[in-house]
Amino acid sequence: MTMHVPSLGLSQIDLPRPYLLFLGDSIEPAYAKTAFGLRDWAPEFCVGEFALPEATVTAGLPQLTPAEAYARGARALVIGVANTGGVIQPNWIAALTEAIEAGLDIISGMHASLATVAPLKAAADAHGRRLIDIRVPPRGIPVATGRKRSGRRLLTVGTDCALGKKYTALSLARALRARGVAADFRASGQTGIMIAGGGIPMDAVVADFESGAAELLSPDAAPDHWDVIEGQGSLFHPSYSAVALGLLHGSQPDVIVVCHQPGRDHILGLEAFATPSLEEAIALNLQLGRRTNPAIRCGGISLNTAHLDEAESRRVLEATSRSLGLPAADPIRGGPMLDALVDSCLSG
Amino acid sequence: MTMHVPSLGLSQIDLPRPYLLFLGDSIEPAYAKTAFGLRDWAPEFCVGEFALPEATVTAGLPQLTPAEAYARGARALVIGVANTGGVIQPNWIAALTEAIEAGLDIISGMHASLATVAPLKAAADAHGRRLIDIRVPPRGIPVATGRKRSGRRLLTVGTDCALGKKYTALSLARALRARGVAADFRASGQTGIMIAGGGIPMDAVVADFESGAAELLSPDAAPDHWDVIEGQGSLFHPSYSAVALGLLHGSQPDVIVVCHQPGRDHILGLEAFATPSLEEAIALNLQLGRRTNPAIRCGGISLNTAHLDEAESRRVLEATSRSLGLPAADPIRGGPMLDALVDSCLSG
Numbered sequence: 001m002t003m004h005v006p007s008l009g010l011s012q013i014d015l016p017r018p019y020l021l022f023l024g025d026s027i028e029p030a031y032a033k034t035a036f037g038l039r040d041w042a043p044e045f046c047v048g049e050f051a052l053p054e055a056t057v058t059a060g061l062p063q064l065t066p067a068e069a070y071a072r073g074a075r076a077l078v079i080g081v082a083n084t085g086g087v088i089q090p091n092w093i094a095a096l097t098e099a100i101e102a103g104l105d106i107i108s109g110m111h112a113s114l115a116t117v118a119p120l121k122a123a124a125d126a127h128g129r130r131l132i133d134i135r136v137p138p139r140g141i142p143v144a145t146g147r148k149r150s151g152r153r154l155l156t157v158g159t160d161c162a163l164g165k166k167y168t169a170l171s172l173a174r175a176l177r178a179r180g181v182a183a184d185f186r187a188s189g190q191t192g193i194m195i196a197g198g199g200i201p202m203d204a205v206v207a208d209f210e211s212g213a214a215e216l217l218s219p220d221a222a223p224d225h226w227d228v229i230e231g232q233g234s235l236f237h238p239s240y241s242a243v244a245l246g247l248l249h250g251s252q253p254d255v256i257v258v259c260h261q262p263g264r265d266h267i268l269g270l271e272a273f274a275t276p277s278l279e280e281a282i283a284l285n286l287q288l289g290r291r292t293n294p295a296i297r298c299g300g301i302s303l304n305t306a307h308l309d310e311a312e313s314r315r316v317l318e319a320t321s322r323s324l325g326l327p328a329a330d331p332i333r334g335g336p337m338l339d340a341l342v343d344s345c346l347s348g
Numbered sequence: 349m350t351m352h353v354p355s356l357g358l359s360q361i362d363l364p365r366p367y368l369l370f371l372g373d374s375i376e377p378a379y380a381k382t383a384f385g386l387r388d389w390a391p392e393f394c395v396g397e398f399a400l401p402e403a404t405v406t407a408g409l410p411q412l413t414p415a416e417a418y419a420r421g422a423r424a425l426v427i428g429v430a431n432t433g434g435v436i437q438p439n440w441i442a443a444l445t446e447a448i449e450a451g452l453d454i455i456s457g458m459h460a461s462l463a464t465v466a467p468l469k470a471a472a473d474a475h476g477r478r479l480i481d482i483r484v485p486p487r488g489i490p491v492a493t494g495r496k497r498s499g500r501r502l503l504t505v506g507t508d509c510a511l512g513k514k515y516t517a518l519s520l521a522r523a524l525r526a527r528g529v530a531a532d533f534r535a536s537g538q539t540g541i542m543i544a545g546g547g548i549p550m551d552a553v554v555a556d557f558e559s560g561a562a563e564l565l566s567p568d569a570a571p572d573h574w575d576v577i578e579g580q581g582s583l584f585h586p587s588y589s590a591v592a593l594g595l596l597h598g599s600q601p602d603v604i605v606v607c608h609q610p611g612r613d614h615i616l617g618l619e620a621f622a623t624p625s626l627e628e629a630i631a632l633n634l635q636l637g638r639r640t641n642p643a644i645r646c647g648g649i650s651l652n653t654a655h656l657d658e659a660e661s662r663r664v665l666e667a668t669s670r671s672l673g674l675p676a677a678d679p680i681r682g683g684p685m686l687d688a689l690v691d692s693c694l695s696g
Contacts (some may be wrong), residue, residue, distance in 0.1 A: 086556070111554070111556065143587045144586055144587040145586070145587070145618065146586030146587065146618050146620060146621055147620075202555065203554070203555055203556035204554055204555070204556065205554065205555050206459070206551070206552055206553070206554055206555070207550065207551055207552070207553050207554070207555045207558045207590050207591045207594060208434070208459065208551035208552065208587075208588065208591060210555045210590035210591075211586060211587050211588075211589065211590060212587065235593075235636075236639060238492055238493075238494030238559060238597050238598075238639060238640050239491045239492040239493070239494065239556075239559050239560065240556065240559075241559065241593050241594065241597050241636075241639075242555050242558035242559060242590040242591065242593050242594030242597075243555045243556060243558075243590065245583075245589050245590050245593045246555060246589065246590030249586050249589050249590075250586075270493070270494050272494060272495075273494055273639075288583075288589075291584060291586060291589075291621075292586050
């Protein structure tokens with residue numbers, strides 16, 4: 001293979017729509033990020049959800065069999081749950097096969113290629129359906145150069161995985177556009193790619209090219225244009241820190257927004273590891289980010305307060321803002337606190 | 349694909365030997381690490397070297413054509429030079445084809461698979477020769493868990509790439525064994541793998557599994573056993589920091605040895621980026637390494653002083669040791685300074 005011009009080919013994927021969201025046997029809402037993300041950010045493409053009997057997680061959509069979903073227009077089943085390692089569970093195969101037999105293509109953002117699961121491959125071949133892997137990076141990603149790119153960049157970072165980096169980036173991109181600022185959401189994970197229709201699955205890139213992929217993800221742009229880049233992993237995560245650092249160095253962000261979920265005291269699934277304080281997370285991201293952008297600053301804090309009531313959410317946000325001297329908002333709740341966070345991000 | 353038991357399959361590679369070392373058209377000695385590493389650490393397997401006329405780099409071995417090398421027993425040509433991105437240069441193909449026609453297999457540690465280069469594939473097929481890619485990670489690497497493993501670990505880290513992390517690890521492993529300490533060199537790059545006969549090419553691992561690969565590379569061992577792990581990249585390298593952090597977190601080193609080349613003021617190939625001071629490199633590696641091993645400490649400094657005379661080398665080593673309060677040695681020069689560095693590594 002010789003080096004060729006990189007192509008962000010994912011933006012040309014022609015995904016069959018609308019979707020039936022598959023929730024597997026999930027009992028942990030944090031692992032159903034894909035289903036929730038599509039419901040919240042691409043609701044016009046979600047006709048319903050489908051789960052195994054043992055699942056307790058729901059996206060709150062109509063519960064449909066694959067045949068019912070097909071009758072309502074669905075053309076693909078999206079695997080809406082992730083798990084550690086990103087593999088197709090053996091106990092999902094019958095349900096996925098049922099979907100294929102009902103006329104649906106299968107879309108997956110997992111690491112494991114659908115076509116390597118023999119019964120799915122056989123069913124897809126027999127019924128003329130497609131198995132579509134979103135988590136395939138573009139070919140020909142170059143090694144990063146560290147060259148400073150034009151335009152402005154915001155990166156969402158986190159104290160852990162699965163606590164709001166994608167929602168925060170989507171919300172901030174929307175808020176910027178609402179103010180008339182030229183802004184693009186840059187998807188770095190499978191759900192974001194399904195929502196945005198393009199991007200790079202940063203966790204699937206070969207490590208040597210991780211920062212290079214991040215450089216591709218937010219190319220040169222007009223001086224007043226903002227790329228709002230979806231963060232991945234966490235510098236503090238013993239499993240995914242490599243992804244987080246490569247994305248930070250390659251993104252060259254002018255502004256970071258640090259995401260956290262109040263009460264998340266330990267890394268999800270790794271109870272031996274405490275989450276860092278917000279002060280630690282801000283400091284380390286700025287310290288390392290300065291390597292490729294000496295002007296990096298923290299625009300503020302995004303807290304996922306979905307589990308708190310309105311009054312408690314406001315109390316936590318105000319306390320966080322006061323103690324750090326930075327705006328803090330829950331982007332999903334919006335309001336004046338989100339306005340203040342956007343002001344801060346734009347103020348540099 | 350379902351998860352399967354990881355296999356360090358590289359240790360079972362049966363490499364055809366001895367080697368003819370191919371130097372391409374290289375004019376930059378720093379990119380000829382593989383050739384120099386094999387010459388220095390596996391000399392019994394190197395019959396000679398072969399280069400294009402425009403090359404200025406030499407490993408100091410007999411200069412042989414492929415046919416001459418075959419006549420002297422060589423059974424494989426090893427691509428002994430790397431370049432940014434790890435690709436087969438078009439102007440190498442005629443020389444590699446000549447080697448195949450002379451009866452040699454081709455061994456490559458580059459990212460690009462040899463079999464994707466059509467003329468090489470055709471020549472290998474026509475002559476019944478093998479194209480062997482070393483830089484292929486084992487299948488089924490799991491996500492890292494952060495679980496503390498038994499045994500002791502030393503990781504070499506650097507202010508930059510290509511300044512002595514592999515040599516330092518090889519030297520320290522040899523020095524430990526010379527003292528009767530149970531120690532294994534753990535290869536994390538293609539040259540180390542060719543020397544050691546096993547290991548994991550950390551820069552070729554998909555980023556989500558980078559720390560998991562590092563955990564596999566130095567498995568549980570006897571309490572007094574040392575794994576001496578070859579470092580990769582640098583936390584300060586805008587292109588390769590992801591590899592460095594994943595390896596640091598997954599290795600859980602008890603001891604780091606920080607490698608530097610005096611006079612290397614800028615990142616190789618990226619003149620806009622200064623190398624960090626040794627103080628900065630020690631501090632950041634300890635700061636980040638504490639995440640998975642709170643007891644991590646710096647055993648000392650390894651300086652690559654190949655470009656200095658004996659007196660100047662000693663002066664620089666003594667000044668470095670004095671200013672940092674840590675042993676400093678050039679492992680290639682050995683001597684009492686290396687003894688002191690080994691003492692310090694073992695003293696914790």
